[in-house]
Amino acid sequence: MSSEADTLLEMRDVRIDGFADEQWHAIIKGVDLTLRKGEVLGLIGESGAGKSTLGLAAMGFARPGCRLTGGEILFDGIDLMRASERQKQRLRGARIAYVAQSAAAAFNPAYRLLDQTVESGIRHGLLRPEEARAEAVELYRAMDLPDPEHFGDRFPHQVSGGQLQRAMTAMAMASRPDLIIFDEPTTALDVTTQVNVLATMRNAIERFDTAAIYITHDLAVVAQMADRIKVLRHGEEIEEADTETMLSAPQQPYTKSLWAVRSIRKQAEGNADKVLELNGITATYGTRPVLKDVSFDVPRGRTVAVVGESGSGKSTAARVMTGLLPQIAGTVRFDGRDLPPELSKRSKEDLRRIQMIYQMADTAMNPRHTVREIIGRPVRFYFGKTGREADARVSELLHLIELDDSFLDRLPGELSGGQKQRICIARALAADPDLIICDEVTSALDQIVQDGILKLLMRLQKELGVSIIFITHDIATVRAIADEIVVMYQGGIVEKGPKQDILSPPHADYTALLLSSVPEMEVGWLDRTLAEQGQAAS
Amino acid sequence: MSEPSQTYSVQQEAAPASPRRGWRERALIELRKAPLTAWFGMTVILCYLVVALFAPWIAPHGQAEVFATPYAPWGGKFLLGTDQIGRDVLSRLIYGARNTIGIALATTFLAFLIGGGLGLMAAISRGWVDQVLSRIVDVLMAIPSLIFALMLLSIFGSSAASLIVIIAVLDSTRVFRLTRAVAMNVVVMEYVEAARLRGERLGWVMRREILPNIMPPLVAEFGLRFCFVFLTIAALSFLGVGIQPPTADWGSMVRENAALIQFAQYDLKAGLTPLLPAAAIALLTVAVNFVVDWFLMKTSGLRDEF
């Protein structure tokens, strides 16, 4: 148990309001938090849980449009609720530092990285300029940044995302703070980049014995970083325990349901009958090649997962299949016939049989059409149904996606993220398609909601026999639903085949890297992976 | 707030939507919540419209009726006195509402017809059509519009028709830019792509997917452009190259009575006479601005910072 002297941060019954729709709403509804010196606390929850707001409150800071309304925040004995702005300024950047989610936006574009790294140390009078610069170079080295001597001479826009995120950790470390708040620092990064960033961040806080609050929605990531985990939901604490206990024996039903998310496993099946065949597809944006000789098949009634990181060309492949981006070489063969490359030359029947679902359901639905209009349009357009007949079909589709008629007259703005994505699925189903292309359809959603959508897609496939191409960067999703897998990297195919073949060794080099980089929900995964990746590299 | 359930269900992801209402009912509810400034603005606009529509019945005298008493003082037969050749100022103010607002409205409508139509076309077709139209607009906008209007008026002469056409064409460049920009934002949306993938015809996509989403900013812009056109026409008339006498018009009334301002020391009311039409212009512009502000806040959830 923590003794008084050991405690670095103590928050009691903290309450924070946010301003929206012309009135104040409670965002944090009385949360307690205790952090000992050198300890790392993981703060997890879904979007809207209030984790960032709580993290910033630990610095005595409320974003514009938010206000601290009650409770106590004691940092090393200093009451941040009552401290003057000047007292708080003396703590921020000196004893408490912050690492933001988007490093690209959080660095000032007008200054060199070194000047920004050393700024708080010099401004707070902790270091002399030349000391601070030497320190910064050391930190860059510790963060595995390339050419640490000169790295700081660059401007933020001259450096990659992963390097910027490490530079930001170096900036936070520069004044040797007692506490660092990490606010989703790796969410915007590709998985293979994430592993190294996580490792350097963790080594840095271990080396200087810094306490940290690590905010994330990713359970597997937090398991690598935190000593203890606190689960938040709707601004309230659900439960808190040390990491091992939390992973092995969660107490609350909500936490258990979070943990259960990754339990879906579909038994992969093959089918010799192909609904779609891509042969040697090459495509360019202007003169820039984005797809190089891509070929794969989609078995009828099965799911093909196309995986890859940003820039791998996986979404471009979807644009070629739908005709939005005509290929310059190769053929798209659908149901035994070659489809014309251009959208305008495809028949209405061809268009009906291939449907697409997008990542952002928000922008995929016209905000001024009701659910009835959105789902009803394909019913009228393709099948000429009108009036009561069309309404009956729309209602049937709504039930198919586990919603009811009360949703008929809602606008997209009145739906949650998961409900919106379901409406998009219903719109695709309304065309009674042979093939649905799902482009990252779950990546903007919270884990539990993702789970619901994936189960729904699997059920629909079983009931309707529709074939699915599932484009994603998330290996967990692939494991859950794929029959076959296509791995893409920089516009080409690395590997393809049935799920069990791809996911079990031997792997192609890139597949191995990709698979090993996906964090797993067990303590010590990061160390093991780094060791393995280090071996593979040497 | 109720306790959130501990297990997951799709139906409960979001609170149930508010009951659906007809647009009449919704408009009434919005009106009741409207801020004081918006109410003020709407009341003023309504008054102006009534005066403009019923000018011949409201005005005590004709707009061009000349009496034998030039520069008559306020009160008596002429509530606000008479002007330099003996016309009733009040009657001219009332008719002025009709003429000035009428011409400004006609101009704004024409500007939106031209600019809005071409802007929509440019956004949808893109490619060379967009390039050509945008470059032409760039060149036209490189000449300050008041200066351009002055030049064109010197060539075509100052009639109501040429005034309307010239200002409308010049102003349509701004409408074009806005329509194109807003429509571009909508055209790249995935729901428009989805409609194209469905095989919808261009007309349907334009009418059903694009138009409803660009209407709110366009309506707000209509208010702002109306103000701008209104002020431009007033300025031109004031300069003597806009609406021509004997038609009553607020801009030229200021010009005609400007000399009276020198008498303010002796008779403050007389000194105020030339300011009346100017104040009438200012009041309407303020009113429209207030309503547009409120409308923007309602439709975008954002306050326009300008």
Place this chain on the structure above:
Amino acid sequence: MHPIIRTILQRLGLGLLTLFLVSIVIFSAVEFLPGDFTEAILGQAATKETVAAFRHELGLDQPAHIRYFDWIGSVLQGDFGTSFSGRSASGVDRSREVVELIAPRLMNTLFLAGMTAIIAVPLALFLGVTAALYRNSLYDRIVNAGTLSTISMPEFFVAYILILLLSTIFPVFPSLANIAADTPLIERVYASALPSLTLTLVIVAHMMRMTRAAIINLLASPYIEMARLKGLSGRRVILHHALPNAWAPIVNVIAFNLAYLVVGVVVVEVVFVYPGIGQLMVDAVTSRDIPVVQACALIFAATYILLNLLADIISIVTNPRLLHPR
């Protein structure tokens, strides 16, 4: 070539091209003149010979493109042709060179605009930045309400209210701006006080609101939040972190409003009978003196284009992405 030089050259080229196209537009205006305009200018009694001589002088007997290059060639040498006024039916030509008419008045207008800019720009920037910093305070609200009402008023309304208050009721300043080439500076400033004040009020209102919006937009950037979370003082956040990124938006605001000033000057000059180029243009429009109108329009348009070009170039040279390419 350094990308910044390339970008600047591109902008310069684009500016010149625009100016060229604008000159064509202004030139072709004369093409739309009704056929009988020569009679209108020379009077009903003009003989065939005088009309023919006049048409020949204007070059109307030559193809349009040749006339354009003649015209633009002389303009580049500072010759804007000869005014239409002063002609008569008898062929006696008392018309004056356009340049003679314009030159002294252009100086007067530049003096008025310059005087206004010197007062208005710093004042507007100060009000805009402070209103943004103390957003939603009483100060912000007062400044905002004041500027919103000023924006909605036509310039001549502001002008006459000022005359009413500062010239008629409290005779502090003259309501007519009598200035000549030999007026001493102090008197010149005194005589231009009211026109300049009118323009200042109008410009400050616009510029202050735009500056405020630009600063507020900037203060919402994540890197400003980061600077606060680094424990920097409010002063340092604004001066060191916000300001260097604010140049581009602020310069654009200034250029936009100076361009607006160019237009506003026309009405204000007429109100105060200020002998500037704006009043000259309005008189020329009334008397349909096309060469003068064209010259004035070209000068106004060129000023407008140059100001915007200057703003563009300043934005470019303060953009770190262009200054330090990858």
